[in-house]
Amino acid sequence: MTSVPWSTHAVELRSDSVIKRFRRECRGKCEREWRALTLLAAYAPGLAPVPQRADLAAEEPVVVMSRVPGEPMRGEPLDDQRLKALAAAASELYGAVPAEVLAEIPVRPGQQHQLVAQIRAWAPQARPRVSDEVGEAMDRGLDWLARSGMERASQSDVPMVFGPGDGNLANYLWDGTRVRIVDFEDSGLSDRPFELAEITEHVASWVGPPLDVEAFLDLFDLAAAERVRLTECRRLLALVWLFLLSFDDPQHPRNRPGTAERQAARLSALLTNARH
Template sequence: MQPGQWGGHAIEMTADRVIKRFPAVERGRAVCEWRALTLLHAHAPGLAPRPWEADLEAAEPTVVMSRLAGVPLRGAALDRERTDALARAVTRIHTAVPSDIVREVPVREGHLGALIVRVRRWGVTVRPQATGVVRQAMDAGLAWLARSGADVRTTGEVPAVFGAGDGNLANYLWDGVRVQVVDFEESGRSDRAFELAEIIEHVSSWVEHPLDVSAFLGHFDLTPAETVRLRECRRLLALVWLFLLTRDAATRPRNPAGTAERQAERLLDRLL
């Protein structure tokens, strides 16, 4: 098949393989993808594609993996069976890689500190163009962030886990029995609360067929520190998504009309 474009990289698919070719400027994403595939194959075989080969030093870094069967959860009715299977897959990602190995893995892209820097920049560049409930929610979110102290808090009270790095339900494939996971370009060391918040607050978890958040979270025995962090991460990610959806609507809409306004209401609810 001819390669198609996903983000900045090209993908080719055969009957049994997927070949990702990254531009040189995204070499780090290729490294993350290969590291995740090899770690999960070693510690959670069958959860993710099998790593076949990689050339990470090429002009276009390449990662070759097995092709998984299954239907993306995004756009599907998320019944209890699928929700339970999603939770089992996420739990396996978080628990399979031994803690001593996780400590040596670099922090994943787009973690808390990086998102806060990004949001503050958007507050200067994107917020002035916003109006109505979107502007109201941006102002409330930025005010919460300024007083929350989230940017100076550490994750010392929450254990590090291996994080997939992307909450998009399109990356979770249902084969009728289990959920398997693809796309690890932003994977790395993270914590459970942040990773769960990223799935829950991702637009794919609510814009079409809403994820039953209570049923999903019921699979995770969070500590008090993780529970507090989950709430704050959900607020931050809801704010991130408000900016993303506002920019999306102004350039190349990929979601239904009014999604940014719906997200604004979601954020205001999170801040109560």
């Protein structure tokens, strides 16, 4: 049995189950986790942990689920087999919940209008403290953001899906045959372009062996409107990550020196061109 602390919850790993105990102020995350697990157990069995029990009314709410096999894909090279399995798992998740059920699910947290507001709040704090390279990329990103219209709601011509709300490859477990998905604290109503951008632009997709973004995205049959939105969502998420990385404490860094500068180059490339 292993207990792992996180900022919003503690995770207890048992041989056949996982117990997540959430902080009181994170009750919404617990509720979203339980809702996702129960939905996926009904509509995509085998894709995610099986929900076993929950106490959502407890002072510190708890969710208990099965422990699924597999190793996190973060930090691992993804060959063609793994890449296809990752795309298959994501596609199954996005299409799992029937439309009539999906219509009753709240929009996931951290959607674009919230990110735009967060970026604008961060800018006065971050801009004076960063290197020239990072600062120039921030300025380009903020200029793009002002023209983008991303503070508005999602496009009506892009279909809604069930989104996990977290693109960290650590949440995608490879067992040698298939990929399963864990961690649904920020799940909810979303769309494919936004969720795909969460994966491709997450720092976990490139700080180690990089995800082949173009090969990965080519595995999805996206409509024209989705492809347009994907480009904008990738830019937005890349800008978010640039700010996040700029706040890394140099005395106690979470990332290697130069990571923010690498992210600045990634954002600049996306602002110049994006194939999808």
